[in-house]
Amino acid sequence: MRGVHGWLPRLFDIGLWLVVCAPPVSAAIGLDGPDAVVAAVGVPLLGGAVAVSRRWPLVALAVPVALSLMTDAEMLTPVYWAALAVLGYLAGSRSVAVRPALWFFGAVSVAGLVLCAVVSNDLWGWPSMLLTLLIGAVLPWLLGRYRRQYADLTATGWRLAEHMEHEQQAVADRTRIRERARIAGDMHDSLGHDLTLIAVQAGVLEVDPTLDARQQAAVGELREAAGAATERLREIIGVLRADDEVPPRAPSEESADAVVQRARASGVEVTLERSGATDDLPPMVGLAVHRVLQESLTNAAKHAPGAAVRVRLARDGDTLRLTVANDPAGAGRLPGVASGGSGLVGLDERVRLAGGTLRADPTDDGGFAVTAELPAAGAAPRAVDAPRPTTSARELEQARRQVRRRLVQAVLAPLAVLAGILLLMIPLSLISSVFSVLDREVYDGLTAGEPRDEVESRLPDFTRDGPPDGAPATPRGQDCAYYSTRFMSSDGYRLCFADGRLVSKSVVGEGD
DSSP, rough: OOHHOOOOOOOOHHHHHHHHHHHHHHHHHHOOHHHHHHHHHHHHHHHHHHHHHHTTTHHHHHHHHHHHHOTTOOOOOGGGHHHHHHHHHHHHHOOOOHHHHHHHHHHHHHHHHHIIIIIIIIIIIHHHHHHHHHHHIHHHHHHHHEEEHHHHHHHHHHHHHHHHHHHHHHHHHHHHHHHHHHHHHHHHHHHHHHHHHHHHHHHHTTTTTTHHHOHHHHHHHHHHHHHHHHHHHHHHOOOOOTTOOOOOOOOOTOOOOHHHHHHHHHTTEEEEEEEEESSOOOOHHHHHHHHHHHHHHHHHHHTTTTEEEEEEEEEEEEEEEEEEEOOOOSSOOOOOOOSSSSSHHHHHHHHHTTTTTEEEEOOTTTEEEEEEEEOSOOOOOOOOOOOOOHHHHHHHHHHHHHHHHHHHHHHHHHHEEEEEEEHHHHHHHHHHHTTBOOOOOHHHHHOOTTTTHHHTSSSHHHHHSOOOOOOOOOOOOEEEEEEEETOSSEEEEEEETTEEEEEEEEEEEEEE
16 A cells, blocks of 8 residues: 555646646647747756645746747747646645745745846836746645645544544543532532431430440440541542442421421430521522521531530521521530531532622630521522633634635735736836937938847837837838837837838827
8 A cells, every 4th residue: 555655646746747748749740940949948947847846836826837938028929828727736745844935936026026027128018927826836836735734624623523522521430420429419518417417316325324335335336437437438538439329319398497307306405496498599599598507407416415505597688597506515516526627618619609608707605506508599600710712722723814815815915916017018108208219310210121129229128018009010021119209108119020120100199
């Protein structure tokens, strides 16, 4: 397969050489003299251009451009038009940078000006040369450039698709991690609360005087087991389930009365006070209330065992306030009950996402109070920060800008060149009118039959830009040149030559 792929470019180059060399070969066969020699020399030169077109595409394009200028300063040489178009297209599709091509076309334009002014003595041949260069080489170069840009954009699209696929996978992974973290938090809040209440109940029974020593030891072991289970739950909470398991549901539908009643059953002295309607809460707010109440009662049982706890749930319009305050602890912290120290941080995040605020401060009498203010109805959860643009989004926007810019370039570049050529015709018209004026005395001194070389030695360096309006047609078999009678004149002198001699002279145009 490697050999086949290695021969394909060579076969393509051979076929390309045959295509661009067909017109010069035909011209060499059909022409005589120097023109046939020039056409024959162009065949191997075009072969060399095709050979280097992959590595140096602009050098390859310079070969047919140089051959065209050598044959005709206006590049009106159909023999090399096919080579101009093909190698111009390949230069556009194989060149990476644009600036070298711009310098190349600019240099060719300047060279054409010099040839038209010095060699042909015809400034009006320069616009023709520019038009030929535009149509024969620049437009194919733009087409090749568009083809390369299309291929680049296609490759960019595939890269973006690959990046987006990776990003989607990353988003899915982050979603799973967040879901596991959420489940971990829910599991910690619910199971940790239950285990803490079990430890509190066991601690109360452990000091119950109605139990004998064996029973008290058993209850102590139960309390220690509940504390150890809480600690192990905290250590392994990040690994809850496999990917194919269904996540457990948090008891978000449990009412505040049920939470308080469960705490009372465990031995905590809790009072609940309600004010206003607190049943029709939004789901996010209801879950936040449940978690704040559960975590606050758990903390009170841990850090202030035996202290009375007051819960107040009040609604004032669209604001819901939950306050959980405990009296000063009558005894030290309950032994064997672990604390992770992050419960209030998780509560603050839950309340924030529900659109509320959380405060947790010691009270003046030595107790502790947790207060949450939440939107009771009609409030949306607090928005998270807007995500930053991803790499794929930035690359996609950059590709779109490149498409728009390159499309504008492809449309405006030829129009700009045409506009430039039209603008060049204004100063060229003035220059041609100044340097094409034939002195009247020189004109009167010309006689029919003089050799053309002697006549042209006395003529201006440049001719008019064509015959004046109203001039008769050129006689058959004659070659006529036109000169201005004065600056910006509407008439002109016509000198006609045949067989190397001046055969006639006349004043033609609107003033004749």
